[in-house]
Amino acid sequence: DIQMTQSPSLLSASVGDRVTLNCKASQNIKKNLNWYQQKLGEAPKLLIDYTNNLQTGIPSRFSGSGSGTDYTLTISRLQPEDVATYYCYQYDSGRTFGGGTKLELK
Amino acid sequence: QVQLHQSGAELAKPDSAVKLSCKASGYIFTTYYISWIKQTTGQALEYIGHINTGSGRTNYNEKFKGKATLTVDKSASTVFMQLSSLTPDDSAVYYCTRRGDLFDYWGQGVMVTVSS
Numbered sequence: 001d002i003q004m005t006q007s008p009s010l011l012s013a014s015v016g017d018r019v020t021l022n023c024k025a026s027q028n029i030k031k032n033l034n035w036y037q038q039k040l041g042e043a044p045k046l047l048i049d050y051t052n053n054l055q056t057g058i059p060s061r062f063s064g065s066g067s068g069t070d071y072t073l074t075i076s077r078l079q080p081e082d083v084a085t086y087y088c089y090q091y092d093s094g095r096t097f098g099g100g101t102k103l104e105l106k
Numbered sequence: 107q108v109q110l111h112q113s114g115a116e117l118a119k120p121d122s123a124v125k126l127s128c129k130a131s132g133y134i135f136t137t138y139y140i141s142w143i144k145q146t147t148g149q150a151l152e153y154i155g156h157i158n159t160g161s162g163r164t165n166y167n168e169k170f171k172g173k174a175t176l177t178v179d180k181s182a183s184t185v186f187m188q189l190s191s192l193t194p195d196d197s198a199v200y201y202c203t204r205r206g207d208l209f210d211y212w213g214q215g216v217m218v219t220v221s222s
Contacts, residue, residue, distance in 0.1 A: 034208065043201055043212035044143075044151070055210075087151060091207040095153035095167070 002026050002090055004098035012106040019075040021101045023088035028068050032092035035064055035073045038100075039084045047086075048073065080105065108132040110140075110202050110213035117219050123190040128202030128213050135183040136160040139206035142174065142187050145199045145215070156206040157185055165206070192220045 003026040013019050023033065031051040036044040046055050048064040051071060061076040075082055083105055088098040113127040128140060141156035155166035157176040164176045173196070175188045189196055197220045203209040 036209070043215055044209070045212070046208065046210050049208055049210075085149060089151075089209075095207070097151040097153070100149055100151075 002029060002093050002096050004088055004090055004096050006086075006088055006098035006101050008101060009099065010102045010104070012104050013078050014106045015078055015080060017078045019078050019082075019103065021073040021075075021086050021103070023066075023071045023073070023098050025069045025071070025090055027093075029090045029092035031067055032090055033064075033066070033071050034089045034091070035062075036087045036089060037082075037084045038087065044087060078103075078105075108204065108211045110204060110211055112200075112202055112213040112216045115217045115219070117221065118192050120193055120220055120222055122192050123188055124192065124218060125186055125188045126200055126202075126216055126218070127184055127186050129182065129184045130159075130204070131183065133204075136180060138204050140176075140178075140185040141203045141206055141209060142176065143201045143203055143209070143212075144170075145201065147198070154187070154200075159185065189218065192218075194220050196220050 005024045007022045035048040037047050038044040052064040063074045065072050085100045085102045087100045109131045111129045116124045118124050136159050139156045142154040144152045154170045154174050157164045159178050177186045199215045199217050201215045202213040204211040
């Protein structure tokens with residue numbers, strides 16, 4: 001099974017900061033990776049699919065990149081409404097979520 | 107608009123079973139698979155499996171084979187997941203989602219609590 005490791009598990013940042021969340025797969029997943037945002041008490045929400053395809057309605061401050069085993073979600077200028085837990089997820093072989101990065105305001 | 111509406115919270119005893127439902131609306135039901143995801147209180151998300159809503163064919167995460175059974179009622183645009191032989195480890199929030207890979211729309215989630 002492919003394992004997905006996210007880092008850091010907790011990230012504190014200030015409004016306006018550039019924030020980078022990391023996700024590492026245990027083997028090459030060929031960009032078959034999505035990012036989800038989950039706010040407290042809500043269902044996860046799809047932000048980005050296939051590494052860097054921003055979903056309709058998602059602010060352009062969110063972007064994704066990566067290849068092989070290493071992937072990144074970047075928020076260019078953090079906003080208060082971005083406080084959430086972010087999960088990466090691979091569907092290249094089986095389907096596996098990362099453990100999540102909890103993003104909070106400093 | 108696309109909506110997935112899940113049935114209400116369940117309180118079940120160990121060794122019993124529950125059957126959760128997920129009713130889809132706002133799109134052609136048989137066009138997309140429906141998947142189920144488990145989220146424990148530790149926040150971890152696990153893929154349980156998905157069902158082809160047109161054919162009824164299913165695909166399960168090995169971990170959930172024998173635990174979860176997915177079925178579909180096309181006439182009601184509804185997918186069901188039965189969880190059997192419940193243990194406290196099955197206590198979690200269960201989400202239905204659209205598609206077998208992308209998970210683009212999610213239900214509101216249903217909490218299942220297993221306790222004697």
